[in-house]
Amino acid sequence: MNRDYETLLNNSPTTITHYNGTGTAMSIAANRISYNFNFTGPSFAIDSACSSSLVALHCAAHAIRQGDCEMAVCGGVSCIIEPRVFVALSKAKMISPDGTSKPFSSKADGYGRGEGCGIVVLKPLKKMTS
Known part of the structure; x- marks a missing residue:
């Protein structure tokens, strides 16, 4: 829900650079993390205020149950x-x-x-032993 870093960086027109457009976008953060760790599959940021991490966890568990992915990294x-x-x-x-x-x-x-900050890796229990 908060965009403090973006607010600070964009506070003065004289300090804005070509990186401000995408460098502070929450939507890009998830994709940069995925790229850095070579994660494949859906990668997106969720902003539902105080419930963002819980909603992200729900989406990740749902994606695993639906077979969209075998494992998910989820955090807030x-x-x-x-x-x-x-x-x-x-x-x-x-x-x-x-x-x-x-x-x-x-x-x-x-x-x-x-x-x-909290990050969890989700994987079905049946996959934990293999």
Whole structure:
């Protein structure tokens, strides 16, 4: 959901280079990773806000079950580099005053933003032994 790096790079017209057009596009990131590791098959980025990694995992598992691929690499990343989105979310009263999420709690009062990265390799269990 966040495009902090792109925002920073495109902040000033004098610093924009010929790489900015595709170098900061999330759609290209998945393809660059696939190319670098010689992965074949579908390669795409998913942006569904907070659920992006879970939706990506669902799509990867579905592709394996459907026989579109035998294995999938699936992951997600969140980096807070730039304050603008945080400011906007704060003004919308979406950020918890104490900065923590309290899912399914009556004390929930917003959510806490965080940074992280996770990558999983999915493969059917029957293929794990071979």
